[in-house]
Amino acid sequence: MIEANVVAGLVAAPQTAAADRVHIGARLQSGALPALVVRMPTGESAAVGDTLHVYTLELSAVAATMVSAQSLAAAAITKLRTYIVGVNASNCVIESTYAPIDDPVVGEGDEAEPAVCTANLTIYWTP
Amino acid sequence: MATATNSMSITIGANSSVKGIGNVSVTVTQQPIEVTALGDDYTRHVVGILTAQCDLDFFWDSGVAGHTAILSGIEAGTAINPLTISWAASKSISGKAMVTSWNLTAAPNGVCQVSASLIYTAADSDAASPITITQ
Numbered sequence: 377m378i379e380a381n382v383v384a385g386l387v388a389a390p391q392t393a394a395a396d397r398v399h400i401g402a403r404l405q406s407g408a409l410p411a412l413v414v415r416m417p418t419g420e421s422a423a424v425g426d427t428l429h430v431y432t433l434e435l436s437a438v439a440a441t442m443v444s445a446q447s448l449a450a451a452a453i454t455k456l457r458t459y460i461v462g463v464n465a466s467n468c469v470i471e472s473t474y475a476p477i478d479d480p481v482v483g484e485g486d487e488a489e490p491a492v493c494t495a496n497l498t499i500y501w502t503p
Numbered sequence: 504m505a506t507a508t509n510s511m512s513i514t515i516g517a518n519s520s521v522k523g524i525g526n527v528s529v530t531v532t533q534q535p536i537e538v539t540a541l542g543d544d545y546t547r548h549v550v551g552i553l554t555a556q557c558d559l560d561f562f563w564d565s566g567v568a569g570h571t572a573i574l575s576g577i578e579a580g581t582a583i584n585p586l587t588i589s590w591a592a593s594k595s596i597s598g599k600a601m602v603t604s605w606n607l608t609a610a611p612n613g614v615c616q617v618s619a620s621l622i623y624t625a626a627d628s629d630a631a632s633p634i635t636i637t638q
Binding site for chain 1: 508511512513520521522523524525527561562611612613614
C-alpha cells in the first residue's frame with residue numbers, strides 16, 4: 377500500500393532535517409522542533425476495477441522560524457517524491473506540489489507560535 | 504436492491520478490463536413515433552428507433568491498449584467492437600460503437616484526462632441490433 381511507502385519514505389530512510397521527528401497525525405506540543413506532521417486524510421479508487429487509487433497527503437513542517445519551516449517542507453516534498461516514485465517505478469504519479477507559507481500566528485501576549493508550512497499532495501497510484 | 508459496482512469492468516474492442524477508466528455512462532434512447540389519427544381523443548405512439556450513447560472519462564495512459572483504441576477510433580474511424588460496460592456479474596451493456604468525440608484535458612499540476620463519446624451503431628449491412636443489454 378502507498379501508505380506504507382509514505383511512512384517508509386519519510387521515517388525509515390531518513391534524509392530530512394526532521395528525520396527523527398516525523399509525526400503521523402499530530403505532534404505533541406512538548407516535542408522538539410523542527411518536526412514534520414504527516415496526515416493522509418483520503419484514499420480512494422479513482423478508476424473502474426480498483427486499478428488506480430488517489431490519495432491526498434498533507435505535510436506540515438513546523439519549525440522555530442518561517443525560513444526553516446519552508447526549507448524543511450521543501451526537503452520533505454523532494455524526499456517523498458524521490459522515494460515513492462523510485463519505489464513504485466512507473467505506476468505512481470504525484471501532482472506538482474507547492475508548500476505555501478502560512479501566516480505566522482501570534483499567540484498569547486506577543487509571542488509568535490511555531491512557524492508552519494503546509495504542503496498538500498495528490499498521489500495517483502496503481503498497485 | 505441496489506447493485507454495487509466494485510466488480511465493474513470495461514471492454515474496448517479486443518482489450519478487456521481496461522485500466523484507468525474514471526467514469527462511464529450509457530444513455531439508451533427509444534424514439535417514440537406519433538401515430539395519432541384525426542379524431543382521436545388522446546395521442547398514440549409506437550416504438551421507434553433505438554439509439555444509445557456512451558460517455559467515457561479516463562486517465563490517459565498511452566501504454567493502455569484500450570485507451571489508444573479510442574484514439575484510433577476517432578483518428579481512423581475504426582469501430583470499437585465490442586464496447587462492453589459491465590457493472591456486475593452478468594450485468595452489462597454491449598455493442599458495436601463508433602467514436603464521435605475525444606476530448607483531452609491537460610492542465611498544470613494535474614494528470615491528463617480524456618472524455619470520449621461513442622454511439623452504439625450498426626454497420627450498413629448489419630441487421631442485428633447494435634446493442635445488447637444484460638440485466
